[in-house]
Amino acid sequence: MFWVLFLLVAWAGVLWSCTLLVAAAGHAAEPATGSATAHHHDELNLYEAAYLAGGPRRVADLTLLSMERQRRLLLAHTGWATVVDPVGRDAHERSALGAFGPDGQSPVPELRSAVAGDEAVRALADRLGEAGLALPAGSRRSVGEGVRAVRGATLLTLAMAAVSLALPAGGGTTSGMIMAWFSLPLLLGAGCLAIARFEAHPYSRWASPAGRRLLVALDRDRGDAQSLTSVAVRGIRVVTDPGLRAALGYGNRGWIPRQRGH
Template sequence: MSCARLCLAAVEAARTNLTPQEGPPELSLYEAAFLAGGPQRVTELTLVSMHRRRTLLLAHTGWATVVDPEGEDDLERSVISAIGPAGQARIAAVRATAAATDAVRALAERLVAAGLAVPETARSHVASAVRGVQGATVLILVLATAAVLTLPQEQGAGSGLVLAWFALPLMLTGGSLVVARIEVHPSARWASPDGQRLLSSFSPDDSLTAVALSGVWAIDDPDLRAALSHSRTHSRTAHRSD
C-alpha cells in the first residue's frame, strides 16, 4: 500500500505540472536557483550577489552586516529586512527568514503557474509517501526479526522459510526506495520535468550561475564559502536542538 501511494503521488506531481507553454521561457538566475534548490538556494544566491557588490558583508564567523541599505530588487530588500534595523544578524537566521518572505513565495508561484516548478502540495504528498515506504521497510524488518525469534526451538530449521515470506515485501519497499534514490534528479523536488529541461541548458560559466545551480559549495572564495557553510552548520544544529 505504501509503494502504491508513492507511485500515485509521483503521478499526481507529474500531472500537476502539465501546464501548456506558449513558448520556451527564459529563466532568470533567481528562477534557476529556485528550480535547482528551492527557497534556500534563492536566498543563498541573493546573499552572494549582494556580498560581491559590497552591499552586504558576510563574515566567515557566520554574521551578515548591511553596508548599503538600498536593495536593487524585492529579493534583496527582503534580505535587508530579514537582517533587521540593527544592520547585523546571524546568516542562518537571515537565510531562514528571507526564504519565507513574500518575494520568494511570489517567485515560486510564478514558476508553478508556468508549469516549471512542483507545487508545494505535490511536494508534500511525495515526501509523505516516501516516509511511508521507509516506515513500511522498517516494519517488515521488525516483523521478520520477531517471527524468527518467536519460532519454536524445534522448528528453528524453518527460519529460512519464515524469512522467505518477508522477502517479497522487503524487496518491493527497498527496491522502490533505491529506484527513487537513483532515478529522481536532485532538482526534482522543486523543478517539474519542463523546469529540469530548462535547467539543463544552463552552464555554470560564471560564479553566480554556479551558486544558483550547485549551492554554496560552488563558491570559489574560501572565506565566503566558510561564512555560508558555517551558517548551514549552525542552522542544522539549532534545528536538532529544537
C-alpha cells in the same frame, strides 16, 4: 507459523506505501497546464533557477552570495553578516536588508529565513507554478508523504522479520527460509526508495518535469563553476572560498552563531 502473519503485515505495509508513492509520483509527473513548453533555459533568471533547483532556501543563499560578491554585504566565516550598502536592488535583497538590526548586523540563518519566507519568494513560486515549471505544494507534500510511508513500511518489515526470527518457527521452517520470504518485501521497499531518490536528484522536489529539463540544460551550459548560475543550480557546495561556504552553511544544522562580544 505465526511468522506468516507477520509476513502478511509486512507485505500489506510495503504494497500500500509503494502504491501511495507511485500514485503521487505519477501525479507530479503529469504535464502542467502552464506554458512550460514555450520556455528556454536561457529565459530563466537566477532566482527562478535557484527556486527550481533548491526552493526558497536556495533563493536566499543566492541573494546573500550575490550581494556579497557585489561588496554590498559582508559575510563572515563566523556566520554573521554586515550591511555595506543598505539599498536593495530587488524584492529579495530588500527582504534580506529588512532583517538586519539597527547595528547593521545579523546572523546568516536569520537572513536566510527572512528571504525564504518573504512574499517575493511566494510570488516567484506562483509564477513558476503557473508556467508549469514548478511543482505545486500539494504534489511536493504527496511525494514526501509517499517516501516517508515506504521508509516506514521498510522499517516495519525489518521489525516483523526480527520478531519472526525470535519466535519458534515450527513445521521444519528454518531461519534462512524466513529471511528469504521477508527479503522480498524488503527488496520491493528498498527498490522503490532507490528509484524515488534517483528520480528526485537533484531537482524534482521543486521543479516539474519541464522545469527539470530546463535546469539540466542550464546546468550543462553554466560554464564557470564559480558563477552565480552554478550556485543557483548546484547550491553553495560549489563555492570554493572556505570562509563564504562556512558563512552560508550556518543554520543548516539548526543553530545560530554567536558573535564575539554578544
